[in-house]
Amino acid sequence: MSGPGAGAEEQGKPPPDLRLVGPALVVWTTTAVVLGAGPGAVLRVVAGVAAVVCGAVLLLWSGRRSRGRQLAGLLLSVGAAALAATLATADLHRGPLPGLARRQAVVEARLTVTRDPREGAGGGAAPYVVVRATVDQVEGMSVRTPVTVLAEGAEAGRWLALLPSTRLAVSGRLRPVEGGDVAALLVVRGPPQVVTGPDTVQRAAGALRAGLRSAVRPLEPDPRALLPGLVVGDTSAVPPDLDEAFKATDLAHITAVSGANLSIILVLLVGAAARARTVERGGLAARVGLPLRVTAGGGAALTVGFVILCRPDPSVLRAAGTGLIMLLALATGRRAAPLAALAGATLLLMLVDPWLALSYGFALSAMATAGLLTLGPRWAEALTRRGWPGWAAEALACAAAAQVLCGPLLVVKAARVSLVAIPCNLLAEAAVAPATLLGFAALAAAPVSMAVAEFLAWLASFPTDWIIALARFAADLPGAEVAWPGGWGGAVLLAAVSCAAVACLPVLRHPAVAVLLALSLLAVLLRPAPLTRLVTGWPPDHWRVVMCSVGQGDAEVVSAGPGSALVIDAGPDPHAVNRCLRSLGVVRIPLLLLTHDHADHVEGLPGVLHDRQVGAIETTPSQDPPAEWARIRRWAGQARVPLLTAAPGESRGLGELHWQVLWPDGPLDSAVRGPNNASVALLVTAPGLRMAFLGDLEPPAQSRLMEHLDAYPGLRHLDVLKVAHHGSAKQDPDLIRALAPRLALISCGAGNTYGHPAPVTLALLRSLGATVLRTDLQGDLAVLDAGGRLSVATHER
Template sequence: MAGADLRLPVLGAAAWAGGLLAALAVEDALAAGVCAAVGTAAAGGLTLSLGGARRLGVVAVAVVLAAVALVGVLRDQRVAQSPVATLADRRAAVTVTGTVASDPHVVHGPFGTTVMVRLTVRRVETRGSAIGLRAPVLVLGDDGWRRLPLGATVQVDGRLGPARHPDEAAVLTPRRPARVVRAPGVWWRGAAAVRASIRGAVAHRPVEQRSLVPALVDGDDADVPDALAQDFRTTGLTHLLAVSGTNLTLLVGFLVVLARWCGVRGRWLYVVGGLGIAGFVLLARTEPSVVRAAAMGAVGLLAMGANGRQRALRGLGAAVLGLMLVDPSLAASAGFALSVLATAGILLLGPPWRDALARWLPRWVAEAIAVPTAAQLACTPIVAAISGQVSLAAVGANLLAEPAVGPATVLGLAAGLLGLVWGPAGSLVGTLASWCVAWIVLVAHRGAALPAAAVGWGTGAGALVVLTLATVAIGVLGPRLVRHRALGAGCCLVLVVGAFVRLPTPGWPPAGWVLVVCDVGQGDALVLRTGPGSAVVVDAGPDPAPVRRCLDGLGIRTVPLLVLTHFHADHVDGIAGVLAGRRVEAVETTRLADPPFGVEEVDRAAAGAGLGVSRAAYGSTRQIGDVTLQVLWPLPDSPTTGPGDGSTANEASVVLLAVTHGLRLLLTGDIEPEGQVVLARQLTGLQVDVLKIPHHGSRYQDESWLLSLDPDVAIASVGADNDYGHPARETLEPLARGGAQVYRTDRDGTVAVTAHAGRPRVVTR
């Protein structure tokens, strides 16, 4: 980077720091004040020690940082002190008029489905008075909100509540359906028609292909199967499922090339590019993530011209500076960090890696390897902080998938545009686009199935600092190694072998293990060993990644039985992680098919794996390898349908008694005290060696029944810093006083139980 003009990148970094300072001020004003004071003192000292242009540069950096921080604080204050926020504090009943500002986001919770939509409120009426204003509000609505088009002006009656995020003035809970006052403008209707046409052009293709084409073109990933999304996360391809600068660079770059073919030259090309960017933003929605992607994509377009690297670096700095001044809250967004770091990595790290590899590889091959390597290195610490894992297959997967991304994206857009004119032509081009994404799907599935596609990594400050230092060292020193043919080939071989061969974990799993309670956060995922590489899995946790890592670490390749105790998200949403890369032979669930979204999730995932779903039969006993399994609950006359909100699902949890290697283990799901009383009455004198404490150690327990079980080991599967108060002290302390060794996954991590002379021993990880 000798001779590079880094003035704008430095100002962009200062603006980013100012945005982070503003975000810190919202959370902790004292800490923000201390940081600002230290920074001001340091800047002042540095200014006095320098002279001339350098002193001016330090002043510029300080001014930019302070300006962005001030804008961020004022913006947050304006939102927090708006009349809507004041009404929200009083939980006022209001009638609001506003514009739908985001696509609906469906959230499945324990008590039903909620549709979240952002509304830009223009008018609020309450108790006979009306206020005109502009304030962002989050609506927590029902399924009807899914059908409201973006850009429509609506009027809705509801009750305001305090905001959950600094970007929101309030949360609105509607009391009745919204009324559309004005339809979206022509531009929004046109964008919606193109999006619908893209989906229609590939509707005849297999589900993974027809869901991935819209995701590539405009970020419409609503229909992407969970199993495919998990494989994309494992292989570092997640950026393809979201609106990114790559989308814009491909589409607008193609538009500029097309304009050149048509004879457009000079400044008119900039006009074409600008119109293309505006059209992309309309197509992909004007949400902050799209605006961010548009800015990063514009930087990518700058890199295509003469002196592209220098222009792109300056453009990156200017883009960050502009985005921070417009919306300082982006500074704390993981998506923003990934976009900026990936772009910066390609611009700063990519050329040295390319030039080093080009000493012994064809230049196009060196370029193909260097770009994903640089982007992945730059993003690795952020990805690890989010997912708790480092992908070893990411570089290879991106290298293999990249040739198909451009054609799939361009053909997908072309299919949508042609479909508006003539449907068959759109379907034909859509088929070509789907063939391209079929290759990407294959890469994701095969890459995720590698033995060591990803390795777990801590998300604590120490672990992330170590990882950051390691990635910086690799990024800077790597080119010196790979410039030599032997060392370069050796490094590539190590990377390939690292993905194909799982590194041994000394002492894990412990010899003779019979039960493992996986640390999957706020949820349950238990593994009963039935033989070498085989286990019964009870529940799948709230997310596919943790349960998949747990099962992979235990070497489980065959699951003769997957039991899902009930249909709440914290027990079933990780099902894709159990099914991926394993032979699952049967799936059993509770009798109560509630909540509906959980039932649909399980049925869809099982059908995708070619499996049916059956109900666990009360009183049935079977031998599966080393484990004897008996179903104790629910009773055969219990309900099979519920109210549809999941409120009775806990009580219908499947309760299992497992006997293996002389140990008796009771796995209780989330059964409630009422059910525990019935079990105590029916199973008088039951005692066990290991107890999975019901409902994550909730305080709602039948204490006398838990103590009567007289367990040697009691385990609460629970997530750190959860909002439910799990596990409760009044549940754990009586068990401990009764002689049980009490473990909890939020503090002890994954808990393994081993059998020694008919007694349980515990090893934690």
């Protein structure tokens, strides 16, 4: 509805309507400040009312003076935003539920589901389901308090079938939460007890979504997972490695339904907004002869249906609000003003749902749209003047404008910058529209004929496959993304760099400069090994073992010759471990050992398997937790890699590299319970080097391991020790004293909430003369052996 082109009637190019931009920004800022200010609702109400009164007085005093009216409007916006935000936070503190949550009381409650349930598992926990809901009754009192329901247990999966508007009777324990837009966390076990099923509208929307899932079932795994997300926002089946590829290329907005999808559908119905009131207007409505007001009404109904079907996510709400305002202008004969529509939609949505002011997705959607409406047309005109075809100039300008405005926000959340984002978005855009339209056609056909729906889904899989192949190819480029300072400081820095880059663009008119820049960018993207080593010094020569910096998790690489390695654990992030292995030039992994099945050691498995020859995956005999073990089985099966189980006393070798399984020494008894104590512990030896990898063993298992020291004399006075459990305080001092390592390597995430590594563990290691190195402080850690002399190189990412 809001393309950058100008209509035939607007050859004079009137200036953009900025009257609502100021109030929208003021409302957004005020709402964010009030919501982030913590408790103090009374003071915020007083401040809001005072601002409204001041604004009203100033409005009356200023009369017809435009500046006075503008200032009055801004003050009114401040007051309205403060009042709306205060009322929103008041809902979280009203009634008995917050007090019950502070006491962690067990309650019987009636509640209404407000959003689709989602499945999750992390940190080695059992699978669970998260459901957003509103408590209608608790302790016999009628309330209306938003909560998050956490369903645990063997029957948690039954919660995934619930639809919004379903009413439930539950029994569970309340827990307090800090911040956010809910009053408490309600932890329940067992299946849901449905009191009233979903209403007719939600039942119909749920049936359509289920029909699309059925229609895509015959497709290959990747398009089967992505197409429902592209069409209706159902991303439950998107695999982690594909999700990481979309994040690395800044195509993540494609993995979930966005405002662009609504724009595509409205353009199909109404035609381009710039030509909506001309005889050349397009769209299906014009072809069947519908008048403008009827067309606008049909577009409004379609927009409401789209929000219900695709769920009121922030980007969908932003697109719906903007579209409805544009349709209102169409129906009343007013000039289309896309920027004013965006500002008006933002202002109204913030007042209706103040929590959108803190929504990362809403901010990205609004900034991307602002880029398309402000910078996009100007850059497109500049490219056209330099001889670019109109379609190419508009496509490139829009992709670049959206990326320039969204880039600083992306840096706030993830401290990195994608170097392939603009070309990837440019190339993917051509496939988004056909995939979306064919996907919606399959969704509409499913209730009538599943065969037709499956055929349409098969057609939609071709553009979807193009998007997937593009994301995977670009993400696999060694220089697809670069580290960048995070937080708001990094955002300001990136904004300054972007402005400087735009200012320097005229220099590219010189062919020599353009060629040099293109070659430099190509070198950064491909990162040929000789050039990378020359510039960064990584990987160092003669490296023997590398502890990869993968965040709060473990991933170690032991060299077994050029391009070959024994890999121990995969970390929590497929992208991080893949990047580490790629930087080391590892293409063959005869054995991948997963010490135990916690997520921080195994969730990166798809990254290890990606484009590498993996001979086998070996795991602990304890298949706990079951959810992670199921993922390991699925990933190994998809890659056709055999699964082995570590045997007590097992001994293997690979050239001059040898390793022995120290633990488990047999079936685990009640004294050494839990997945951590089931970790496979290894003694790895190579010429002149002895190393021990202890997984996440805790004191009960470590004490038992002490009993085997006489059987493994190579364990005493180690060269390298991978400290157990990220250096936590749960260590057996006697074992560490017996091992007496020269180097102690600790893998942990920067700023982790577990307190890893523990000061007592660091003090013990240093008291034994060990050199302690940590991934949270020094990045990747490489142990080198140059002529029999042990040394360490580090590489920050």
